Amino acid sequence: MKNKELFDNTVKILVNAYLNNSLVQGNCHACAVGNIIAAKMNIKYTNDFKWVGRQVAWPLVFVTVSFEIAQVRRPWNFTGQAKEQITATGYSWQELAQIEYAFERAPWAKTPEERMFNGLMAVIEVLGQIHEMDENTKSATKGLFLKD
Template structure:
C-alpha cells in the first residue's frame, strides 16, 4: 500500500465525521474534503457545521455542482488560502477533487443516512486507488463505517 499512514489518518477523519454526523453533502465545510481539511488544519465547527475562524477557499480550485453532479476545476486558482487548505491534507488537488466528486455524486438513496454511507463507500473506492490498496484492506475499511 502506498502511504499507509496518510490513508489511515484520512479514514479515521471520515469515520469520526460520519459517526459524529458532521458529514454533509453539498456543504464545503462539512463534506468529505471539508472534513479532511478541517481535521488537518485543526479547525472546529460551529453549530451550523461551518468552520470557526477560517473561510473555506479550496472550492476555488475544484467544486462539484450538486444539481448537475458535474465538477468544475480551476487549477489556476491553486494559490493562497486554497493551496494552504489543500496542501494541509497530504493529497494533491487532483486527488482531493476525485474524493470530492465520489462523495458528492452518491446522491441517489432513500435517506440522507444512505447517501452519506454510499458517498463514503465511493470515497473508500477512490482512496483504494490512490493508495494502491488490496481488496481485503478495502473491504475491512468499509466495515469501519457502521453505526450502532
C-alpha cells in the same frame, strides 16, 4: 499500499465525521474534503457546520455541482488559502477533487444517512485507487463505517 499513514489518518477523520454526524453532502465546510481539511488544520465547527475563524477557499480550485453532475476545476486558483488548505491534507488537488466528486455524486438513497454512507463507500473506492489498496483492506475499511 502507498502511504499507509495518510490513508489511515484520512479514514479515521471520515469515520469520526460520519459517526459524529458532522458529515454533510453539499456543504464545502462539512463534506468529505471539508472534514479532511478541517481535521488537518485543526479547524473547529459551529453548530451549523461552518468553520470557525477560517474562510473555505479550496472550492476555488475544484467544486462538484450536484445539480449538474459536473465538477468545475480551476487549477489556476491553486494559490494562497486554497493551496494552504489543500496542501495540509497530504493529497494533491487532483486527488482531493476525485474524493470530493465520489462523495458528492453518491447514488441517492431513501434517507440522508444512507446517501452519506453511499458517498463514503465511493470515497473508499477512490482512496483505494490513490493508495493502491488491496481488496481485503478496502473491505475491512468499509466495515469501519457500520453503525450499531
